[in-house]
Amino acid sequence: MVPKLNPKTKSAEVNRARMLVSCPDRPGIVAAVSRFLFEYGANIIQSDQYTMDPAEGGLFFIRIEFDLDNLDQRRAQLKADFAKVAEEFQMSWSITRAKRKKRLAIFVSKEDHCLLELLWHWQSGDLDADIAMVISNHNDMRELVEPLGIPYYHIPVTADTKAEAERRQLDLVTGQVDAIILARYMQIISPKFIEYFPNKIINIHHSFLPAFVGGKPYAQAHNRGVKIIGATAHYVTEELDGGPIIEQDVQRVSHRDNVDDLKRIGRHIERAVLAKAVNWHVEDRIIVHHNKTVVFN
Secondary structure, three states, X not given: OOOOOOOOOOOOOOOEEEEEEEEEOOOOHHHHHHHHHHHHOOEEEEEEEEEOOHXXXXXXXXXXXXXXXXXXXXXXXXXXXXXXXXXXXXXXXEEEEOOOOEEEEXXXXXXXXXXXXXXXXXXXXXXXXXXXXXXXOOOOOHHHHHHHOOOEEEOOOOOOOHHHHHHHHHHHHOOOOOEEEEXXXXXXXXXXXXXXXXOOEEEEEEOOOOOOOOOOHHHHHHHHOOOEEEEEEEEOOOOOOOOOEEEEEEEEOXXXXXXXXXXXXXXXXXXXXXXXXXXXXXXXXXXXXXXXEEEOO
């Protein structure tokens, strides 16, 4: 039986939109954007901005939420008119409807903690997105997922079948989802796959990388007597675990913590960090610049 979902949603306002802008910094940007929205009759609900140090390129970033009557009917003209402002200031920009929930595909292997956290946030209404499907190279999570009415696809992956497995995955997600979440999916995503979803694949990993690469990272960390463990959520790029970082967190540990303690603490951090990163992505709070992110959280 599919559980009843909390009707609460962060994007209940049907006329709310989100604008993301990045451009070379210069005087008059905020004034131009604000004046444009004012002349359209829009009401700015929230505005956050950040200016990069001139030594690093001197770029300006801004995120604005605004309400505009009859947004659906006026959005196409709004974007066409704003393009003139954007051209003057050399802006990279987007305007999205807050009410349009992003569709997510969750990839998972055998560890369930990150998947369970996302499902709980989704059920409670705190994750304002649609989970379109779960894809796994194992069948272990099927009984967790299918009772919620979410399609579950088992696609085994071996060294010999990896290319075919990715082709099947792409057939499922292309044109069907806006982003892919790797919830402890223990397979490397190929560069060809990443090309279809640039800055739209979010991964979570323990923050020991690159110091403790390979198998049993928590055992390696315990043997070295680490004092801090953590997790990192980032966008996936061709550089393994080297994409733009969205969120990180850490917790202090001590010699009293054994390997199982480190794993338990690590799982807790991974769950929280990934949930935050996914929420910020679906709420259009992230701008990617080269290999860095600006996160308006």
